[in-house]
Every structure is written in structure tokens, then in C-alpha cells.
Amino acid sequence: xxxxxxxxxxVSKHYRRESRNTVRALEGVSFEISAGEFMVVQGPSGxxxxxxxxxxxxxxxxxxxRVECAGSDLYALTPGERARLRANRxxxxxxxxxxxxxxxxxxxxxxxxxxxxDTSGAGKRARELLEQFNLLPRCDHYPxxxxxxxxxxxxxxxxxxxxxxxxxxxxxxxxLDRENARIVLDCLAGFTRAGGSVLMVTHxxxxxxxxxxxxxxxxxxxx
Ligand code: ADP
Ligand code: MG
Numbered sequence: 001x002x003x004x005x006x007x008x009x010x011v012s013k014h015y016r017r018e019s020r021n022t023v024r025a026l027e028g029v030s031f032e033i034s035a036g037e038f039m040v041v042q043g044p045s046g047x048x049x050x051x052x053x054x055x056x057x058x059x060x061x062x063x064x065x066r067v068e069c070a071g072s073d074l075y076a077l078t079p080g081e082r083a084r085l086r087a088n089r090x091x092x093x094x095x096x097x098x099x100x101x102x103x104x105x106x107x108x109x110x111x112x113x114x115x116x117x118d119t120s121g122a123g124k125r126a127r128e129l130l131e132q133f134n135l136l137p138r139c140d141h142y143p144x145x146x147x148x149x150x151x152x153x154x155x156x157x158x159x160x161x162x163x164x165x166x167x168x169x170x171x172x173x174x175x176l177d178r179e180n181a182r183i184v185l186d187c188l189a190g191f192t193r194a195g196g197s198v199l200m201v202t203h204x205x206x207x208x209x210x211x212x213x214x215x216x217x218x219x220x221x222x223x
Pocket of ligand 1: 044
């Protein structure tokens, strides 16, 4: 049996602000992902997918429950320790990409190297990834000059840059045509064949069919 990379135990997330209604975005969600496994969580808009991904990635403290990544209890770590674990172990492809608008494609992909003191080889690594995604000719372009599919691939290249063990992808095919969606899904599948773990959340039934394991989220609960 392979090692568990991500373990989500009884996680709930309630968004509360005084004078506003509490939103119960996640309720008692539990599952785990092993090394080499491609897990898909499918659900309609508003079902809690992005919330789940951010909680899994160490970016959003759950209201209840526990998240373990590579054997560490994520939210028992100090913020600094958690940031280090994220930098070394976790790559995230955000729903809205979050590319830096004033950095070009190459600089965006190299960005995760700032988490490490030794940045030699960073340019070479970034160019290899950009070549893999057919983006090398665009390396000195800015995000605003790219198509949505190109931005999606830049954001995937950046997530892979630090050679994570766990890749979290939020609707990574959401804005793409078939061909670009295929490139992205093939890349995620290839990542798991090389021993990585993937958690992809999506509303698309078609994209959901490409994982090893499918969970369905409805109103914050796995069904
Ligand atoms: P999905 O990604 O599946 O569309 P989200 O995780 O973005 O779902 O949202 C789940 C629910 O939580 C939705 O009802 C959404 O409106 C609500 N929500 C998300 N973020 C916040 C927030 N910061 N404050 C209050 N409610 C939120
Ligand atoms: Mg979402």
C-alpha cells in the first residue's frame, strides 16, 4: 500500500461574520489520497469545492477537523512551518490563476524558487516546463497578452515548478476548449504516474471521468 499524502478528517468550514448569515461551506468531509492517486471531487457551483481545496492546501483554516499532509497536521504547524511545507510539497492551480500581472511568463513560473535559498538552475527548470506546455515562445509575454488556455498552462507550470508531491487543481479545465483541457488532464495524469498525488475539483462531469477515484460534493457534504 502506498503512503497517504493527504488526509482530510471530519473537516467543516463555516464562514461567519457578525451581522451576516453563517455559510456552512463544508460539513464533516473526510477522505484520503495516496501517493500516485488522482482524486476528483465533482460538484455544482457553490458546493464547497474551492473551500475544500484551500483548506487542503493550508491556505484556509477549517472550523473543525484535521488536515494532514505528508504526515504533518497542517493547522497545528506555525504559519512559517506551514508555508515551508506548502512551498516544498504542494502545488496549487487556482481557479482564477492568480498570475502576477507585472511579471512575464518566465518570471511567473520561476516565482516559487523564491522559497528556496539556492536558485541556481531555476531558469533552466522554468524553461523545461514552458517547453513541455508549448509556451517557450511566449516566455517574455505578460499574462494579459495570453489566451485563457495559455494562462491556465502557465499557472500549471508554476504549480509544478518546486516538484511538489501534491498538486491541487481548482477547475483546471473550466475555461478551456477540448484540446487545451486534454493537455491539462494528460499532464495531471502523468504527474500521478510519476508518483505524485492530485486533488482536482471540478463541476464538469467530463473532466471528472479522468481520475482514479471520484467523490461527489453537494452543499458541503460528500454524497
Ligand atoms: P464552489 O467552488 O464549489 O463553487 P465555494 O467553496 O467557492 O464553492 O463556496 C461554497 C459556499 O461558500 C458558497 O455558498 C459560497 O457563497 C460560500 N463562500 C465562499 N467563500 C466565502 C466567504 N469568504 N465568505 C462567505 N461565504 C463564502
Ligand atoms: Mg470554486
